[in-house]
Amino acid sequence: MGLPLWASLFAALPIASALATAQTIHATGYLRSTIFTAPTAPCGSNSKCSWDAWTGAWFMPNGDMMVAFTMVTGPTSPSRGRTFMPEATLEQALGATENGTPGYSPADPGRDFYGLSGACPASPQLPSGSDACTEIVYRRSTDQGRTWTTWRTEPFQGIEPTPYTPAATLALSDGSLIRRVNGDDLRNVPNIPYTAMLQVLTPNRDGTYPANWPPLGGAGQVVASDSSVCKYQISRIRKLRDGRLIALGQAWRHATGHSGRCNSDAFSELLLVAASESAAKRGQWMLGMPYVSASTLSPDEWDAAQLANGDLLALFRTAASGRAIRRQAILRAATGSSCPDSGIACWVLDTSTLGNPGNLQHSGHPELLATREGVIVEFASDGVKYTVDGSSWTTLGGVAATDYYPRSIQNADGGIYVFSHRGSDDAYGGVSTADYCCVAQSITMQKFQLGR
Numbered sequence: 001m002g003l004p005l006w007a008s009l010f011a012a013l014p015i016a017s018a019l020a021t022a023q024t025i026h027a028t029g030y031l032r033s034t035i036f037t038a039p040t041a042p043c044g045s046n047s048k049c050s051w052d053a054w055t056g057a058w059f060m061p062n063g064d065m066m067v068a069f070t071m072v073t074g075p076t077s078p079s080r081g082r083t084f085m086p087e088a089t090l091e092q093a094l095g096a097t098e099n100g101t102p103g104y105s106p107a108d109p110g111r112d113f114y115g116l117s118g119a120c121p122a123s124p125q126l127p128s129g130s131d132a133c134t135e136i137v138y139r140r141s142t143d144q145g146r147t148w149t150t151w152r153t154e155p156f157q158g159i160e161p162t163p164y165t166p167a168a169t170l171a172l173s174d175g176s177l178i179r180r181v182n183g184d185d186l187r188n189v190p191n192i193p194y195t196a197m198l199q200v201l202t203p204n205r206d207g208t209y210p211a212n213w214p215p216l217g218g219a220g221q222v223v224a225s226d227s228s229v230c231k232y233q234i235s236r237i238r239k240l241r242d243g244r245l246i247a248l249g250q251a252w253r254h255a256t257g258h259s260g261r262c263n264s265d266a267f268s269e270l271l272l273v274a275a276s277e278s279a280a281k282r283g284q285w286m287l288g289m290p291y292v293s294a295s296t297l298s299p300d301e302w303d304a305a306q307l308a309n310g311d312l313l314a315l316f317r318t319a320a321s322g323r324a325i326r327r328q329a330i331l332r333a334a335t336g337s338s339c340p341d342s343g344i345a346c347w348v349l350d351t352s353t354l355g356n357p358g359n360l361q362h363s364g365h366p367e368l369l370a371t372r373e374g375v376i377v378e379f380a381s382d383g384v385k386y387t388v389d390g391s392s393w394t395t396l397g398g399v400a401a402t403d404y405y406p407r408s409i410q411n412a413d414g415g416i417y418v419f420s421h422r423g424s425d426d427a428y429g430g431v432s433t434a435d436y437c438c439v440a441q442s443i444t445m446q447k448f449q450l451g452r
Contacts, residue, residue: 025375025386027398027416027448034422035067035148036139037442039129043076043429047438048129051428052137055419055443056166057407061175065141065409066151067419068166069443074116074132076429082132083115085159089188110427113161114188120155123211136164145417145445152209160185161428167365167407168237168247172277177201177209180234180247181216189216196232196249197221200281220283223247223272232270235301235365245280246288246312247272250299268292269299269316271331273344286341289331292349297327304331305368305376312347313376313390315366326360329353330390358385358393369408369416373450379406379418403444418446 036052043049051072058066075081113134120133127133135155139148156164163185171177181197199221203209214221223232234249251270273288274280292299298319304312312331319325331347339346363380370376377386378393383401385393403420410416423441 024394025373025396025450025452027384027396028451030399030446030448032400032444032446033145034442035145035419035445036069036137037440038071039073039127039131040440041073041076041129041429042080043438047440049076049429049439050129050441051426051439052441052443053421053423053426054162054165054167054405055407055421056169057409057417057419058170059409059411060140060171061173063411065145065411065417066138066171067141067148067443067445068136068138068169069421070134070161070165071126071137072113072116072134072161072428073127073129074119075130076110078109082429084109084112085114085188089114090159110429112159113428114157114159116428117155117157120153123153124150126150126153134158134161136166138166144411144415145447154213158186158188165235167405168235170237170239172200172281174277175203175207176277176281178237178245178280179213180237180249181221182233183216184231184233186216192216193222194231195222196234198223198234198237198247198280198283198285202281223283223285232272234270234272236303238304238306240306243276245274245277246304247274247285248302248304250301251291267294267299269297269302271304271347273346275344286344288339288341288344288346290338290340290346290348296351297329297349297354301365303366303368305370307376307390308374309333311390313368313387314349315360315368315378317362317364317366324362325356326362326366327354327356328358328360329355353391357391358387360385360393364405367402367406367408369410371410371416371450372414375450377408377416379408379420381406381420399446399448402446414449416448416450420444 038050038052040048040050052069054070056068116132117134119131120135135153137153138151140151141148163182169179178200183194199213201213231252234247236248238246249270251268268291271289272285274285300317302316304314310333314329314331316327318327330350330353332350334348335345361382363382367379375386379402384396384399386396387393403422404424406418406420408418426439
């Protein structure tokens, strides 16, 4: 047997070709479509609300395309039956009351998702607009995005809709899924780690998947190789050409994990590395980059793409002088004493490259795609750009800007697919008005190829 599709796909990434040296690259065959809209619920006097956001996307080993996202249904306002997190639960989970007064009434009630749960139908059925349901929805396409079916659904409850955001989820070569869980968004759940967890869902021998992921906090899920780091947040997991995996996020530093600076100020950008897929499945993640002082780079969400020489091009969502900005830098491949964990290669931020030569704008989570053609493409809601040298950027013609928080993948034929959600970081039912009106989100797909 030849290489599986997954192996043949990533064995070629990113090989420089004629495109990588072309003067101008543009998108060909560009198409855009809406591939999913959540069931709608009454929202205001004459409108309906739909909420689906935070996409993830990956290929299965047989080439099937997957997209996953968070979906919310149910009553949009208290007058329609919506409930919020009880005060006692709020105090226990977050250690505080709202404004020091009885009763939970956050600044924006539309952002309290706690009561929008408990009425999800059995997987893979989808709820109606009236069912109080918050869940991760997985959709599968066997024909390169032309048609989609619901593969599985996973309900959960939290005050935020973000603990299981699937933007980092991907499939390993044996079909196992690996995902991040942000335990800090599940403070209403007792006796679990309130930090980042990396979980693996392994298919059964017959190729089916267990109905449930392993219990939270099980062996190998909490990746804490440095005892001085008490909390992690992960938002991307990437495969590298040599078989290693990296997980990108932020770290909060405090010995006890529940007080002081750990609960307030982000300490550093975080890069974890697993030496192989099997190491990642065993939970063997190590620190893959020395901590970066917040005075050098204010930590927030970021992404990285591998360059031909093994370095990483990193793009940061950060801030300076109180203003949200983008910065990029080269992370240099390193070994030995330069690395925080002995016995594993790492990357070190080259501060001399820290800047924004492409004038990239602040726009949600950075998203980079290392393409088969040897160029790196940056996707954002203000436009799409590419770089050949990892420094200068050029606008990619023939393709429109994405919607919010894009995720991009490329298949073995060179087809590029970008998934994002129409809307923003929206409350369910809209902002705090009498009508809670009106959010109409949906999941969109863009596809194209690179050409000259």
